[in-house]
Amino acid sequence: MIKVPLTLNTSYIINQLPTPTAFIDTDYNIVHTSNKWKSIFSNNSENYKSKSLFKLFPHLSPKWKMVLENCFKGNAQPMGIHKTKNINEEELWFEWSNAPWYDSDENIVGAIIQLYDITDSINNEIELRKKDLQLQQQAEITKIGRWEYDLKDNKLTWCTTTKAIHEVPPHFKPNIENALFYYKEGHSRNAISMALFEAQDNGKAWSNLKLQIITANGNEKWVMASGKPVYNKGELVGLVGTFQDIHNQVEADIKSLDNEKLLRTLIDNLPVNVYIKDTESRKILVNKAECEFLGVDNPEDILGKSDFELYPKESAIKSREEDLRVMSTLKPVIGKETINIKLDGKETSFLSSKIPLLNNKGIAYGLVGISLDISKLKEKESELRNIINIASIQNKKLLNFAHIVSHNLRSHSANFSMLLNFLESEPDEEEKVRIIGMLSEASNNLLDTLDNLNDVISINTHTNIEKQKINLHDKVISVNQNLISYLFNNNATIKNNIPTNFNVKSVPSYLDNILTNFITNSVRYKDPNRKPIITLSAVKKNNYSILTIADNGLGIDLEKYGKKLFGMYKTFHEHKDAKGIGLYITKNQIDAMNGKVEVTSKVGEGTEFKIFFNDKD
Amino acid sequence: MTKISDITIIDDDAITVFGLRKLISRTVDCESIISYGNGLLAYDGIKKRLEQKERIPQIIFLDINMPIMDGWEFLEVFIKLPISDKIRINIVTSSIDPFDKKQWDFYKNKSHHLITFNQKPIDWDKIAEITKIV
Structure with missing residues (x-):
């Protein structure tokens, strides 16, 4: 092969080539370079000619020598x-291409190498690969997968994360139909279908749809699906x-929701009042029982309110002091008996903690x-205490009665015994008669x-008196009628100031005895x-009918x-009729009817008895 | 026979008074026996004698359950009377109420007089025992 020296003219043309271009001879020596080449690889002063390409670019793949060999044979291949x-x-980064260099006789004298600067696209690619990697990592971490749907090709692409969520193998090829099929039938599938339809027809995006899928392995899963239509030049x-x-x-949410519901159900159905107060003693949670106690239907009516708005000031101050003590000492108050007074004055006893x-x-x-x-x-x-009280009073009465009985019977029998003793030894007949x-x-x-x-016993034993x-x-x-001659003989006047329609609840015979006893007592x-005047009047008060019998005795x-x-x-006046039994029996009868009797008196002026008849049975 | 100048009986029961008089007159050589129907009458009587410097009883027979002023109420006021002599006070009762025994204990220790508690009936032996001069 003969090397054809290039004319200066040719060289001038080469210089102007717009791409970095080099002409090499079959020994790989650079013969010509374009100015562009020069501007990239060498200073103007440096002469490029006659230098081996492989010397200038020591990192070139040795394989490229083979490629160039082929090129020299007229068989150009990509480099x-x-x-x-x-x-x-x-x-x-450059993409290298070559072409055989023919001389004017169509002989290959070398190769023409042209470089294309692809640095930008390589960098882009690296950047893209990095982004891809990042995205993939992100997807793995956040479990957020991606998908794309190409409308033109009807092609659906899932990223690995999306596939993993669906529990399908990496090589799985999704399509729009089977993708929808993974959504759980019913709400989830309907919702996603609607979203797809809205996106395609109306260009609407959808975001954060909480839906359920059933994976390829048959597991139910909650997913969050978002998507949006993509347009190119206004076309979907x-x-x-x-x-x-x-x-x-979602499971955790559902669980905590369940727990909350459980707790709520529990506290709402506890037969105790439950509330939570903040540091300012404002109620921030109340249960149903507390609402009912405070007479509201809606907890909102109480929430945020302090005791000062719910209770009288005095008890609110006390309660607030206790709250502060509990919160500062951190010592709980457990099972303390308290009396709560509401704004309406209603009192409730609580065992409160x-x-x-x-x-x-x-x-x-x-x-x-x-x-x-x-x-x-x-x-x-208190009822029990009352009953115990009554029982103890009854017991005392019984004992007292036993002593009275024994005393009275003993005193008579002592008299008998004494008199009989006298009689035995009495010689005087007259005295005997006297004894x-x-x-x-x-x-x-x-x-x-x-x-x-016997009278007393019958009162105290007839407990179920009608x-x-x-x-x-x-x-x-009518009692006056019975006493008329007695009253007349004593010049006594009865003033009946009792209202004509005034009723009492009493055992009839007891009432007879009570009236007779008090009236005759007053006369006695x-x-x-002065002439005896006895005034009777009556009022109703606190479940009692109160009869007042006043005299001027x-x-x-x-x-x-x-x-x-x-x-x-017991008698207090020296009076021949005084036996000390009348008032005792009367009192027993009043007691037996769950009543009571009170007395006020002034010596020389008179006495006033108040007899309380219990209106209850 | 014991010789006693004055005896007083305080009891509202006529039969008891009769019996006591009979028992005393046969047991004791007594100048006078006075009886009162309740504590107040007795107190007034004794007080009056005291004021008029007359003789007061050396022995008192005292019932507990009496109207107007009972035996305990009588004792309450009697022991406050300015009597320096030790009087024998024989409580004669048919009561078996423990309260009365307690009252007896109380007055026994409160007074310089001799106070005895005697359950009825009183027989000849008993009357001889409780008419001894202290």
Whole structure:
């Protein structure tokens, strides 16, 4: 082969080639370069000619020698990409191409090498690959997968994460139909179908749809699906979107929702009042029982309110002080008996506890209150105490009665024994007759005593006595009729000021006895200096019908005799008729009907008895 | 026979008073026996005698259950009377109430008089025992 020297003219043309171009001879020596080449690889001063290409680019693949050999044979082949540095030490990527260099006789004298700067596209590619990697990593971490749908080709692409969420193998090829099929039938599938339709027809994006899929392995999963239409020059070309596995979050959400519901159900159905207060003692949670107690249907009516808005000031101050103590000392109050007074004045007994609520620093941010309504229990307790009281009074009465009985019977029997003893040794006949007279007197006294005791016993043993509604006004009139001659003989006047329609509940025979006893008592202990006037009146008060019997008689020194007034065989006036049994029996009858009797008196002025008839049965 | 100037019986029961009088008059040589129907009458009577410097009883028979002023109420005021002599006070009762025994203990220790507690009936032996002068 003959080398044909290039004319200066040719060289001039080569210089102007727009791409970096080099002409090499068959020994790989650079013969010509374009100015562009020169500007990249050498200073103007440096002569490029006659230097081996492989010397200039020491990192060129030796394979390229083969390629160039082929080129020299007229068989040009692509070379490839090579990274090199320019004169400014910048890294550049070039795609190398070659063509046989023919001389004017069509003989191959070398090769023409042209370089295309592809640095930008290589860099882009690297950047892209990096982005891809990042995206993939991101997807793996966040479990957010991607998908694309190319409308033109009807091609759906899932990223590996999306595939993983669907639990399909990496080589799985999704299409729009089977993709929809993974959504759970019903709401999920309908929702996604609607979203796709809206995106395609109306250009609407969808985001954060919480839906359920059933994976290839048959597992149910919660996913978050988002997507939007993609346009090119105003024309819909496809859809892109993300696909996130949110199963754990949703499950956790559902679980915590369930837990909350469980807790709510629990506290709402506890038969105790439960509330939570913040540091300002404002209620921030209340249960149903607390709402009912405060008389509201909606918890909102109480929430945010403090005790000062719900209770009278005095109890609110107390409660607030206790709250502060619990929250500052962190010592709970457990099972304390309290009486709660509401704004309407209603009192409730509670067994209440206050437990401080601590944050993770151990500081109280509020307290839980639990109150058990023990009003009914308290009521029962007081009833029981009342019953015990009654029982103990009854017991005392019984003992007292036993002593009275024994005393009275003993005193008579002692008299008998004594008189009989006398009789035995009495020689005087006249005296004997006298003693026998006394014996019969003693016997009569004993019979009287027995009668009296029998009366008392019958009152106290007839516990299930039947009370009746009796008109008190009329009853007083009828008792007066029975006493008419007694009253007349004593010049006594009865003033019946009881309302004509006034009724009391009483055992009829007891009422007879009570009225007779008090009236005759008043007459018996009349002041000898004035005509006896007895005034009867009646009022209703607190479940009692109160009969007042006032007289202008002698009066009783209550300080001296008050305690004994209703005792058996106690008399305070020297009076031949005084036996000390009347008031005792009367008192027993009033007690037996769950009533009571009160007395006020002034010596020399008169006495006033108030008899309380219980209106309840 | 013991000789005693004055004896007082305080009891509202006529039969008991009769019996005691009979028992005393046969056992003791006594100048006068006075009886009262209740504590107040007795107190007033004794007080009056004291004021008029008359003789007061050396022995008192005292019932507990009486109207107007009972035996204990009588004792309460009697022991406050300015009597330096030691009077024998025989409580005569048919009561078996422990309260009365307690009251007896109380007054027994509160007074310089001799106070005895006697259950009815009183027989000849008993009357001889409790009419001894102290």
